[in-house]
Amino acid sequence: MKQVALLAGVGTKTVSRVVNEEPNVSDAMAKRVWEAIAALDYHVDMQAGSLRRAGGRTRTIGLLISSVDNPFAGGIHRAVETQARRHGVSVLAASMDEDPTREALGVKEFLRRRVDGLIITTASQDLSYLVSAVERGIPIVFVDRTPVGLNADSVTSDNREAAAAGTRHLIERGHRRIALLVDNVSINTASERRHGFLEELGRAGIPTGEATIRTDVHGAEPAEQLMRSLLAQPDPPTAIFSAQNLITLGVLRALHSLGRQHDVALIGFDDLPLADLLQPAITVIAQDARAIGEAAAQRLFRRLDGDQLPVEQVIIPAKLIPRGSGEISPTR
Numbered sequence: 445m446k447q448v449a450l451l452a453g454v455g456t457k458t459v460s461r462v463v464n465e466e467p468n469v470s471d472a473m474a475k476r477v478w479e480a481i482a483a484l485d486y487h488v489d490m491q492a493g494s495l496r497r498a499g500g501r502t503r504t505i506g507l508l509i510s511s512v513d514n515p516f517a518g519g520i521h522r523a524v525e526t527q528a529r530r531h532g533v534s535v536l537a538a539s540m541d542e543d544p545t546r547e548a549l550g551v552k553e554f555l556r557r558r559v560d561g562l563i564i565t566t567a568s569q570d571l572s573y574l575v576s577a578v579e580r581g582i583p584i585v586f587v588d589r590t591p592v593g594l595n596a597d598s599v600t601s602d603n604r605e606a607a608a609a610g611t612r613h614l615i616e617r618g619h620r621r622i623a624l625l626v627d628n629v630s631i632n633t634a635s636e637r638r639h640g641f642l643e644e645l646g647r648a649g650i651p652t653g654e655a656t657i658r659t660d661v662h663g664a665e666p667a668e669q670l671m672r673s674l675l676a677q678p679d680p681p682t683a684i685f686s687a688q689n690l691i692t693l694g695v696l697r698a699l700h701s702l703g704r705q706h707d708v709a710l711i712g713f714d715d716l717p718l719a720d721l722l723q724p725a726i727t728v729i730a731q732d733a734r735a736i737g738e739a740a741a742q743r744l745f746r747r748l749d750g751d752q753l754p755v756e757q758v759i760i761p762a763k764l765i766p767r768g769s770g771e772i773s774p775t776r
Contacts, residue, residue, distance in 0.1 A: 445486075452480035505561045505744065506554030507537040508547065510588070516689060516714045516733050517565070520587060523737025524563060531745055533560070542628065542662070544568035551577070561744045563587050567631055583747035587740040589632040590757060597747075599740040599758040601731045603633050606762035607640030607687065610711045610729050613764060614683045615648045618773050619709060623656040623674055623681035625667060625691050634659075637687040637713060656681055667694025675704060682708065682774035689714035692726070709772040711764075720767055727770025731762045 449456045454473060461469050462477040469477075480486075507524050509517040521537055528535045536554060540547035547568050554562060555576065561583040571594045577584060578594075586598040614622050624641045627634045638659075642652045656674070661667050667686070671694060674680055686692040692712030699705040705724065712719075712728045719726035739758050746753060 447484055448477065448480045448486050451483060452476040501560050502558045503532060504534045504536055504557065504559045505563065506551065506557075506559040507535050508540055508550050508554070508562070508564045508566075509537065510565050510567075511539045511541050512537070514690060515717060516731060517588075519733025520565075520737035520740070523734045524741045527738055527741035527745065533745075540565065540567060542567045542631065544570070548573040555582070561585075561748050563740050563744055565589060566591055567628075568592075569630065583744055585740045585744045585747075587736060592632070595755050597740075597743050597753075597755055597758075599736050599743065599760065600633070601736065601762045602759050603636035603762075604640035604643070606729045606731075606764075607637040607685070607713065608644040609640075609764050610685055610713070610770070611641045611644035612648075613727070613766070613770055614685065614709055614711060615644065615650070617683075617709065617771060619683040620650055621656070621679065621681045621774075622650075622683045622685060623658065624685045624687060625658050625661050625670065625695065626687040627659070627661060627691070629659050634687060641685060641687075661688075661691050661694075663690050664694035664697065667691040668697045669694075671695045671698035672702070675702060675708070680708075682776075683770075683772075684708060684710045686710065686712040689716055692716060692728075696722070696726070705769070707772065707775050709770055709774075711770040715765070722769075724768030724772070727767045728765050729762050730765050732760050735760045 445456045445459045449459045454477060458469060458473065459477055462474050505528060507521060509521055511517055525535050536557060536559060538550040540550055544567055547566060551573060562577065563585050565588045566586060569592050571591055574584065584596050586596055588600055590598045590600060624638065626638055629635045629638055638657065642655065645652050645655055658670055661670060684695055686695050689712060695710060699708055710726065712726055715728045715730040716726060719728060739760060
């Protein structure tokens with residue numbers, strides 16, 4: 445404000461009156477102030493007064509999740525909000541849609557709003573955008589995925605072991621031609637699920653070099669088209685391991701539209717609304733989104749309360765829920 449006042453040739457009190465739209469400032473003087481603000485790229489901090497009153501705290505936290513339309517991410521969001529409400533804190537939330545650029549911009553916006561702490565789902569291999577937050581001592585907890593190159597708290601599922609358990613379940617029912625459909629394997633969770641899948645194939649003596657793995661499957665529509673092409677092959681897979689819930693939706697659409705839902709086995713990673721009501725009901729690896737969100741929020745609030753905790757990776761167990769689709773035996 446001092447720089448704006450100096451450039452505009454007015455006092456800081458006048459600058460304050462202009463930005464707060466108070467009376468008794470002439471149009472000409474207000475114009476000079478706004479021109480100085482634009483020239484200096486000055487951003488008005490509407491929380492400055494509340495910061496002083498709250499001892500430097502805004503009583504807000506930033507939550508960056510993969511996408512608000514993903515039920516798993518939505519479950520984390522709800523759990524974080526519940527914990528925050530108990531602490532009298534508001535949650536500012538945003539989606540990053542697996543886009544590292546959007547991720548960095550989202551966090552930058554949180555920091556501009558002076559959040560007290562961050563809970564982040566990351567898709568980025570470069571976390572240098574967090575340097576300023578770390579230097580300012582802002583607590584950060586990563587949720588769903590562990591960070592690359594940054595020593596920080598994280599809360600995740602045991603993705604590798606859960607994927608291995610799902611693959612083992614299909615193998616025990618006689619399947620050998622199992623296809624894995626997975627998202628971008630540069631993302632930690634997708635990579636871990638692929639590793640678990642391949643490791644279990646290897647333990648069963650199934651050649652991993654011949655495994656059908658399709659990566660970079662982004663969402664339901666591409667998954668549906670891919671599933672149709674796999675089933676059109678001369679020797680199609682007898683079972684599908686869908687490594688993400690939106691991929692599972694696309695697989696289901698293909699199977700049901702082709703009438704193949706009763707002869708192609710399916711296990712999906714993450715549960716789906718009404719998955720237990722389909723015919724057959726969908727066997728899933730269910731992550732506990734509520735427990736993940738709660739653990740991340742509790743960790744963050746302990747750090748905000750001043751607890752000097754060692755950095756920790758908290759792992760929340762995932763659960764295989766057999767319902768029917770994953771118990772279908774191969775027909776040939």
